[in-house]
Structures are given as C-alpha cells and as structure tokens.
Amino acid sequence: MFRRNRRLAVLSALAATAVILSACAGSPEPVKTSTGEPDLDATLTVGLVLEPTNLDIRRTSGAAIEQILIDNIYEGLVTRSQDNEIEPRLASEYEVADDGLTYTFTLNPEVTFHSGTALTSADVVASYEAVRTDQTLQGNAEFANVASITAPDATTVVITLTEPNQNFLFTLTGPAGLVFQSGDTTDLQTAENGTGPFTLENWIKGSTITFARFDAYWGEPAKVAEVVFEYIPDFTAGVNAALDGSLDVLTAVDPNLAPQLEDSGDFTLTTGRTTDKAVLAFNNAKAPLDDARVREALRLAIDHEGLVEAVGAGATLYGPIPELDPGYEDLSDVAPYDPDRAKELLAEAGQENLDLTLTIPSFYGTTVPQVLVSDFAKVGVTLEVDAVEFPTWLEDVYTNKDYELSFVLHVEPRDFGNFADPDYYFNYDNPEVQSLYADALAEVDEDASAKLLAEAARLVSEDHAADWLYNGATITAVSPVVTGFPQDSINSRINLAGVAKAAE
Amino acid sequence: MIRYTFTRGVLLIAGLLVSSVLIFLTLRVFPGDVAQLIAGTQASPATVEALRESLGFNRPLLVQYSEWIGGVLTGDLGTSQLSGASVGAELAEKAQVTVPLGLMALVIALLIAVPFGILSALWRGRASGTALSVTAQALAAVPVIWAGMMLIVVFAVWLGALPAQGFPRGGWEQPWQAFRALILPALTIGIVEGAMLLRFVRSATLQARGQDFVRTAAAKGLTRNRALVQHGIPAVGLSIVTVLGLQVAGIIVGSVVIEQLFTLPGIGRMLVADVGTRDLIKVQSELLVLTGLVLVIGFIVDLIHHFVDPRQREAA
Numbered sequence: 001m002f003r004r005n006r007r008l009a010v011l012s013a014l015a016a017t018a019v020i021l022s023a024c025a026g027s028p029e030p031v032k033t034s035t036g037e038p039d040l041d042a043t044l045t046v047g048l049v050l051e052p053t054n055l056d057i058r059r060t061s062g063a064a065i066e067q068i069l070i071d072n073i074y075e076g077l078v079t080r081s082q083d084n085e086i087e088p089r090l091a092s093e094y095e096v097a098d099d100g101l102t103y104t105f106t107l108n109p110e111v112t113f114h115s116g117t118a119l120t121s122a123d124v125v126a127s128y129e130a131v132r133t134d135q136t137l138q139g140n141a142e143f144a145n146v147a148s149i150t151a152p153d154a155t156t157v158v159i160t161l162t163e164p165n166q167n168f169l170f171t172l173t174g175p176a177g178l179v180f181q182s183g184d185t186t187d188l189q190t191a192e193n194g195t196g197p198f199t200l201e202n203w204i205k206g207s208t209i210t211f212a213r214f215d216a217y218w219g220e221p222a223k224v225a226e227v228v229f230e231y232i233p234d235f236t237a238g239v240n241a242a243l244d245g246s247l248d249v250l251t252a253v254d255p256n257l258a259p260q261l262e263d264s265g266d267f268t269l270t271t272g273r274t275t276d277k278a279v280l281a282f283n284n285a286k287a288p289l290d291d292a293r294v295r296e297a298l299r300l301a302i303d304h305e306g307l308v309e310a311v312g313a314g315a316t317l318y319g320p321i322p323e324l325d326p327g328y329e330d331l332s333d334v335a336p337y338d339p340d341r342a343k344e345l346l347a348e349a350g351q352e353n354l355d356l357t358l359t360i361p362s363f364y365g366t367t368v369p370q371v372l373v374s375d376f377a378k379v380g381v382t383l384e385v386d387a388v389e390f391p392t393w394l395e396d397v398y399t400n401k402d403y404e405l406s407f408v409l410h411v412e413p414r415d416f417g418n419f420a421d422p423d424y425y426f427n428y429d430n431p432e433v434q435s436l437y438a439d440a441l442a443e444v445d446e447d448a449s450a451k452l453l454a455e456a457a458r459l460v461s462e463d464h465a466a467d468w469l470y471n472g473a474t475i476t477a478v479s480p481v482v483t484g485f486p487q488d489s490i491n492s493r494i495n496l497a498g499v500a501k502a503a504e
Numbered sequence: 505m506i507r508y509t510f511t512r513g514v515l516l517i518a519g520l521l522v523s524s525v526l527i528f529l530t531l532r533v534f535p536g537d538v539a540q541l542i543a544g545t546q547a548s549p550a551t552v553e554a555l556r557e558s559l560g561f562n563r564p565l566l567v568q569y570s571e572w573i574g575g576v577l578t579g580d581l582g583t584s585q586l587s588g589a590s591v592g593a594e595l596a597e598k599a600q601v602t603v604p605l606g607l608m609a610l611v612i613a614l615l616i617a618v619p620f621g622i623l624s625a626l627w628r629g630r631a632s633g634t635a636l637s638v639t640a641q642a643l644a645a646v647p648v649i650w651a652g653m654m655l656i657v658v659f660a661v662w663l664g665a666l667p668a669q670g671f672p673r674g675g676w677e678q679p680w681q682a683f684r685a686l687i688l689p690a691l692t693i694g695i696v697e698g699a700m701l702l703r704f705v706r707s708a709t710l711q712a713r714g715q716d717f718v719r720t721a722a723a724k725g726l727t728r729n730r731a732l733v734q735h736g737i738p739a740v741g742l743s744i745v746t747v748l749g750l751q752v753a754g755i756i757v758g759s760v761v762i763e764q765l766f767t768l769p770g771i772g773r774m775l776v777a778d779v780g781t782r783d784l785i786k787v788q789s790e791l792l793v794l795t796g797l798v799l800v801i802g803f804i805v806d807l808i809h810h811f812v813d814p815r816q817r818e819a820a
Binding site: 053054057059060061062135136140141187188189205206207228233236237240389390391392393394395396398399408410412415417 | 538540541543544548549767788
C-alpha cells in the first residue's frame, strides 16, 4: 500500500548524531570471513520497517503482508519476478488462448499444503471462486469479468473471461491468485496453511515474525532453516541493530543513514528499483485546479532533480507509469523545471496569488512538503501543509475527494487504471484515456498493449492530471555472508527462495 | 466506615460507566475507520461497505456499545478489529514496559518533591529557598517532550552513558538493559512531575508550619523547624497521598508522549498507534483501563485518607 518515508527531522537528527558518536566509540568489528558454503541450518535475520497488522492476506491490503507472505508461505498459480515479469509457480505451465479469453493452467504434481494435504485443482477453483464472489476479498473487483473457473481434471484449471484482460495474469501474481486449501478452518489472521517453502513458526506482535523451512516443499527446498523478520519502525534503531550485529539484512535503509552501514564494512548496500510513485495529486474537478494551466504551472514550478536529491534516493518520473511497468516512456519533456513559464501560466489563468492546501498523511515526514512549499513560493503560490493521520486521509481525500493537493506514495505495480477511473480520488475524467486503457486491457498482444498504455500515459501527463514527484528506490544492506537476497521491488515482495547464508 | 466505602464504591462504578459511554461516543466522531484502512487505496466503495458490514459497524451504536461493555463486565476487553488479537493480552504485554516506567517515574518524582519541597519551605525567605522554588516553578512549566530531548542530548549523545531510545528485544529477559532503557524516560517524567509535586509539598509544609500542634511543640522547647519536621511532616505525607491520583494521571499522560520519543513498546505507544489505525475496540478498552486505573487510585486514596485522618473518620 503505502510505505513510510521519513520521520520527524528533529528526532532523526538527534538520533543520527547518537549513532555517529556510538559508531566512533567502539572499534570496528573485523570483516567476517566465510567458507562460502551455504549453511543449511542457518537462521537469517532480516530487519523490516512496517509490521503487518494481521496475516489475513486475503482480506487485508498492504505491502507489509504481501512482502513476506507471497512466494514464501503462500503461492499462486503464477508469480512475478523482481522486475515484474510473470512466471509460473504452482502451475508448471499455462496457456492463454489466442482470443485472450481462456486460460489453461497445468498444476505441478506433488504440491502439498503445510497441513500435509495434497493440492488439487479443486482447491484452486474454491480459492478463486471465493475471490470472485466475496466482496471483502482482495482482488474481487479485478475478477469482475471472470466468467467461469473450472477443473476438468485433478491437475488442470481453466479460467474463462467475458472479455480479454491483459492485466488478468498479473492480478493472479498478487493476493487474489493465491491458493488456499478448500474447506480449511485455519484462522488466517494469525496462522497459515500455505504451500510455500516456509511455514510460519511464530509471531511476536510488535517485534518479530519467524518462518521455518518446510521440509516437504514440492520444489527446491529453502537454503536456510529459519528466517526471522525483525520489525524496527525507527530507521535509526534499525541501523543500530544492523551495526551491533543482530541483523544479516536491513531493508528500507534511510538514505541519510546509509553511509553509516557502508562505512562499517559489515554490509554491502544495494539500491533496488520499485514501482513506488510519489504522486502529488491535483483535485482535477476543483477550481482552480480544474484549469489545466494552473496544474501545468504547478508541475513546472517543481525542481524534480532537487527534490530527488533531498529525498536521498530514487529517480525522477514525469508520468504515471514507472520503468518496471509496461508502457513506460521518458516523459521529462512534458514538465521540465521552468519557474518563469509557471508564473506566466498562472498569470494567464488569473491566479497570481494562489493559496493551496496540501493534505498529506503525517508518516511521510516533512522533506517533500518543505521542498514543495519553497518551490511553489518562488512562483507566487502559497502552500499550506495539512498533515493528517492516514485514516483521515482515507476518509477526506480518498473517499470524499475533499482536497486540493494530496501526497501519497502509490506502491502498487500496474495501477495506471486509476487514471482511467473517473471515480478515483484524482477526479480525472478523460474519455480518450479511458478508451485507450480499455483497448490496452483488451489487446491480446503484450507489446501492442504496452504501446497503447504508453500513449494513454502521455495523455495523462500532458493533461497534468497529477505530478509524479519521483520514482522511489529501496536501499538494502546485506551482510557478505548472505547470498541471493533480492534487490528490486522488495518493498512489495521478498522472495527468499534462493537466499543462503554462508557458514562462518 | 462500611457505609463510606460503599458510597465511594458506588461513585466509582458510576464514574466508570459514565467514562465508558463518553469514551465510546467520542471515538465515533473520528474521521475514517478501520474498514477503509483494511481495504486500502485500490478498493471500491462496495468492498469497504462489505467490510463494514462484516465488522458490524452498521449495527446501531447501542448494540455495539452493549456488546463491548458486556464483554468488559465479564472481563473480556474484546479483540482488535485489525489483528484479531486479544486486547487484554496485549495490554498485559505492554504493561511490562509502562508499569515499571510509571513506578520509576513516581519514585523519582517523590525523591525530588519531598526533600526539596520541605527544604524550600524551611528555607522560606532565604535566597536558597527562593532559588529552589523558582527552579521548581520553571521545571514544572517545561513540556515533557522538551525535557526528554534535553536529557537525550546530554546523557545519550554527549555522555553516551545511556541508550537514546529503544527497549531490548528480549524484554525483561535482559533485565539490566531493560532497566537502563527506562532510566532516561523515567527521569524525564519524574523530573517534570516531581517539580509540580514539589510546589505542592512546599505549600503543604508551610501550612503545617502554622498549625497549632506545631506551635505547641515549638512552645515546648523545640525550634520551629524541628517541631515542623517531627510533628508536621505526617500531615504533609497525608497531603501527598491525596494528590497521588492526580500524579498517576500525569504519569500516564507523560508516558504516552515519552514512549513515543524513546520508542518504547509500552501502552502509551500502542494507544497512539491504535488511534492511528482506528482500531476502536482496542482504543476504547485501553482508555477505559487507564481511566479505571486513575479512578481506582482515587478511590483508594479517599479510603486511606478516611482511615488515617481522625477528623474525617468522625465526620462520617
């Protein structure tokens, strides 16, 4: 869903100083030497920021749940790689008919649930029927055009759609595509019965979640015996935990604290790409933002390069589709940094002295709003920042669309459809974009579909329906004894399949 | 005696019931709800509505209230709407941080307030006495969060003597680290609360100084200050017990702020997080427990007062 970005600047500064001092005080540990042989009995300790609120992945949205559960505990017929390519998983193969309406999946033999029961096509049908019919399940809306889900035999599943949907397979890589044992009564909020290479060992709320290797796994077994996810909401505390040797991997490292870890010599830092889009939403239906000149002026007033620098990681992004999604195109020509032109546009629109309010969930911190306030001030726009709790944002902005400007990080891959949905909180209604998007979904050929998406994305950016402040990056610190830890998209998926820890 | 305890007890229960209604209703005014949070930002309004229905939000408020309070009366504080976890169990777990923190803060507050409060009364009119009360006045006015940040800067950052934040992940299985983690937070609350209490002790002592029995003792050959220390202090002690209820309330409020500042996994931090996720059943049970704590302490203080103070006993 959303990822926490920054904390109170004051606290960070204080804490950062504390880290520096403590780092100076102790002598650095010698760099670990390893034999390089994976230790199959090893425990891997991974530091994460946001803890899931519960483990019911079927009902609860949120990257924190998907991040650890999908591929490790639960599996779907298909999954996606780090760069968002679709790969078979429980299905050994799948076939999409030429008309794009019929999907035929062949199941891998000998898949068993953690309960010991063998998986059959009936479990798949039951799981997907539930998504199709139960509105409270994640992905219910994406299953709207599913006509039927059938199991001709024990290892085959056939899904037919009422119309082609280029996104359908991708939907199956998410929570909606996971397979659960039919008729199972496990309480999914706190326990699991998946098919993945790991089982849930325990969950100490507010602290750790522990996975253990599932020895009867149908595929290649995990290379570590145990994985402990340590939830450390405070960035500085996370770095401290890494420095004192209690973590093998720290994810979501604060860019400002990254040098600490690098200098210690105990960690290698990787910078991973994500589909996180930092969206500065304009309420397209509300004056004066219903005037495209005003929206364009606001975009031209923002120094995106400077903003990325202030944030500390990531890249500029000038349209709704990030590099990892189909339909990406460099749109920097649409909104180059040009405060003078911005002032002209505002003058043309008769808005020389504009007062606007930015509604932002408070956990994103102050870096982004501060940059916006100062950039906008240079073109005569006074920005008032209204930091609210996330549920308040959901109510006021997302549901009631009562806002002028809003900032959140949209982390979902392939969520361009939000700009083709006039009811989404952007209030952006362009029939041409909507029909291009519909065509892109209905297009059976992948490349042709991506082309249509790119065309639609350009239109959205040229309409200045929103501004895309940056495309987030995620920094991970990995100990040299750990190999195979994923790098990209790990804020939404940490596939532990190939991860090994060398014997020390 | 029994009648007094009984009337106080009835008042206590009435107080708790009224608080439970107030807590329940005020929380319903908050914008946003847990259904929206569960559904997230890709959900359709229909999904959110279906979730609301399944969570029981669409039932009349009276039904929701009676279900909750009925559970509380049978000792069941309910389950979190977000995690399905038992509220009682989570409170007990977080109490392992907050209760020791509160007790340490209380001890520190008393250690500051009682000796210095009495001294500042004894030294009244002298420069040292004035200095003491001015310092107390200033400290009492300091916001807890600011005091905490100053202590972090001095003891954690400059001196590196104590941890700046956090609590050992093993909890009290690492008793020394756990204790060290609570020192700065307890000092922060203790100093600010202690400064407030100090002023109270001072005025109670000054009052005692003018009492007949102190004067009589002085007339029998003691110095005025000695008479005060020997005969007046028990009366001061009684006054301290009286404000203990208020002190506990102050410490609870302080712990909400301080646990946030020091990232301590205690009740205060949990409460803030639960309000942030609109986990209302959890929030209302937590608030009720805290309110109950303050009311019960007030009740006990009343009883103690009644037992100890002969005038009150006779009046009843």
